[in-house]
Amino acid sequence: MTRAFWVVGVIVGLWAVSGVAQEVPSKDLSQYRTVGIGLQAPCVISFRYWLTEGFALELNGFVFAMGDFSSGCVAGKVLLRLADTDIFDFYGLFEVNLHIGEYWGERSVGDLALKGGMELSILPSLALNLEFGEALIFGGDRLNATPAVSLGVHYYFVRTIQTQPAE
Numbered sequence: 001m002t003r004a005f006w007v008v009g010v011i012v013g014l015w016a017v018s019g020v021a022q023e024v025p026s027k028d029l030s031q032y033r034t035v036g037i038g039l040q041a042p043c044v045i046s047f048r049y050w051l052t053e054g055f056a057l058e059l060n061g062f063v064f065a066m067g068d069f070s071s072g073c074v075a076g077k078v079l080l081r082l083a084d085t086d087i088f089d090f091y092g093l094f095e096v097n098l099h100i101g102e103y104w105g106e107r108s109v110g111d112l113a114l115k116g117g118m119e120l121s122i123l124p125s126l127a128l129n130l131e132f133g134e135a136l137i138f139g140g141d142r143l144n145a146t147p148a149v150s151l152g153v154h155y156y157f158v159r160t161i162q163t164q165p166a167e
Contacts, residue, residue: 027086028086029087029127030084030119031053032124033125034158035048038153040151041151041152043062043072044060045061046058046060048156050156055078055079056077056079057078058078058093060076061073061074061075065101069102070100072099072101073099075097076096077094078094079091080092080093086121089119090116090117092116093115095115097110099111109138111135111137112135112136112138113133113148114133116131116133117129124156125157125158126154127153127156129153130151131148131152133147
């Protein structure tokens with residue numbers, strides 16, 4: 001009798017919780033984002049464009065030159081959103097990075113990276129992100145594998161949704 005009471009209690013409890021949860025509207029802060037501008041290490045200046053809710057392209061770059069010394073990079077990324085919650089989004093990305101001059105203290109041509117990332121939405125138009133993965137660095141006659149980590153902040157322009165007036 002006690003076991004049946006507990007089973008019925010759990011079923012009624014789950015039903016009640018699911019009914020309450022459905023009444024609370026979702027407030028997904030990353031919804032309707034389009035163009036984002038910001039700072040993304042290590043290539044500093046970043047432009048990110050969400051073509052759809054789950055697919056984005058990003059272009060990063062910077063150049064520093066003083067006398068005979070130059071350093072910088074230009075990077076392109078393809079992002080695919082894997083999971084979307086109200087404040088956290090998780091995505092996978094592929095990155096191609098071209099190095100300019102002495103990049104991180106040595107001469108190299110560029111790198112290819114495969115990373116995972118997470119983005120914390122502070123506001124609908126402001127987000128912090130962290131990306132981590134593995135990169136293959138091409139330089140001279142050698143090929144090195146190294147961890148790849150990137151930290152950034154983006155300000156997004158948010159699409160406004162036109163609502164139909166009630167008749």
